[in-house]
Amino acid sequence: MNRKNFLKKITAGAAGLAAMNALTPASLLAQQGRRWDSRDYTWISNHADDDDESRRRLEKIKNAGLDGILPSGHYERWLRLAEEFDLDVHAWFITLQRGGDSYLIENHPEWFMVNHKGESSVEKPAYVDYYKWLCPTRPEAQEYIMNKVDEILEIDGIKSVHLDYIRYPDVILPIQLQPVYDIVQDREYPEYDYCYCEACRSKFKELYGEDPMSFEKPGDHEVWNRFRYNQVTHLVNQIAVKVRNRGNRLTAAVFPTPDIARTLVRQNWSDWNLDAVFPMIYNHFYHKPVSWVGQAVAECRREMPATTPLHCGLYVPEMTAIEVSQAYEYAMENGAAGITIFPDHSMSREHWDYLSMTMVKG
Numbered sequence: 001m002n003r004k005n006f007l008k009k010i011t012a013g014a015a016g017l018a019a020m021n022a023l024t025p026a027s028l029l030a031q032q033g034r035r036w037d038s039r040d041y042t043w044i045s046n047h048a049d050d051d052d053e054s055r056r057r058l059e060k061i062k063n064a065g066l067d068g069i070l071p072s073g074h075y076e077r078w079l080r081l082a083e084e085f086d087l088d089v090h091a092w093f094i095t096l097q098r099g100g101d102s103y104l105i106e107n108h109p110e111w112f113m114v115n116h117k118g119e120s121s122v123e124k125p126a127y128v129d130y131y132k133w134l135c136p137t138r139p140e141a142q143e144y145i146m147n148k149v150d151e152i153l154e155i156d157g158i159k160s161v162h163l164d165y166i167r168y169p170d171v172i173l174p175i176q177l178q179p180v181y182d183i184v185q186d187r188e189y190p191e192y193d194y195c196y197c198e199a200c201r202s203k204f205k206e207l208y209g210e211d212p213m214s215f216e217k218p219g220d221h222e223v224w225n226r227f228r229y230n231q232v233t234h235l236v237n238q239i240a241v242k243v244r245n246r247g248n249r250l251t252a253a254v255f256p257t258p259d260i261a262r263t264l265v266r267q268n269w270s271d272w273n274l275d276a277v278f279p280m281i282y283n284h285f286y287h288k289p290v291s292w293v294g295q296a297v298a299e300c301r302r303e304m305p306a307t308t309p310l311h312c313g314l315y316v317p318e319m320t321a322i323e324v325s326q327a328y329e330y331a332m333e334n335g336a337a338g339i340t341i342f343p344d345h346s347m348s349r350e351h352w353d354y355l356s357m358t359m360v361k362g
């Protein structure tokens with residue numbers, strides 16, 4: 001029996017774990033005395049369970065060797081529970097996508113992004129109903145976000161403000177998601193191309209003398225693209241100043257590789273002033289094998305300051321237990337400081353077992 005078939009066979013049962021452990025590169029490295037010095041996390045998006053159920057989740061997270069959690073809400077509750085397990089808590093903050101913000105939608109629909117057809121993302125959201133996006137160009141919108149950040153900073157014990165959806169809507173969806181919405185995005189189409197709100201158009205006109213609404217192929221317009229990158233970058237770096245002044249840290253979930261991030265969502269995150277970055281290196285979204293995780297981490301590292309830690313995001317629902325472990329190794333070998341799992345509740349017992357064996361720390 002060759003190794004591949006053998007691995008396939010033992011994947012099914014826990015009895016195979018010891019045998020698998022003897023075969024993985026991680027355990028070989030461990031035998032040679034090599035250890036990864038990683039810091040690892042999980043995004044937490046499911047808040048429905050009671051305290052005891054949450055404790056059981058945190059116990060699994062802790063036992064696997066993870067160092068902290070990034071809950072998308074209920075920060076105080078998660079802080080209280082995570083303390084029992086000595087896990088860090090980072091406040092995952094959905095920033096510009098405000099589809100759930102009924103106050104804002106009702107009171108300031110004019111602050112939301114507008115596409116190249118002139119349609120507001122409030123009235124005609126792209127792809128899904130919640131794709132209602134605040135425009136970062138408006139000073140009032142910036143202030144609104146800064147106030148939300150202030151609210152997070154009031155909470156004692158948060159390790160970082162963790163920005164997410166800090167970008168434009170996808171002008172092009174990752175290749176795997178296009179059939180989900182029954183569309184082919186072989187180029188940029190006006191209904192997915194943002195932002196052409198009054199604030200963006202007049203600011204651009206003032207700076208460069210042209211109305212971007214009149215561009216025939218706006219995606220080819222270098223200055224217009226750069227302008228859009230900078231609207232988000234400016235907001236992030238403003239937030240960074242505030243967060244640091246309050247003695248805290250700023251982190252962000254971003255699209256994988258700076259190139260993909262710029263092309264798909266106009267997110268130029270390598271220019272951002274972050275304390276750590278969490279690229280969502282979801283290989284299946286881009287029809288890539290698990291080994292691409294390593295290539296993508298290396299690509300990110302090439303554009304990042306050497307001192308900024310990178311925690312490689314992994315999309316567990318489409319990964320086998322072995323793939324998650326392999327992705328960890330690919331990420332670490334290419335300069336990651338650790339991984340971040342999305343989401344914790346998609347990790348099966350097998351996923352946790354394999355990962356805890358791979359993450360030989362110390």
Ligand SMILES: [Zn+2]
Pocket residue numbers: 112113114135136137195196197198199200201
């Ligand atoms: Zn705008």
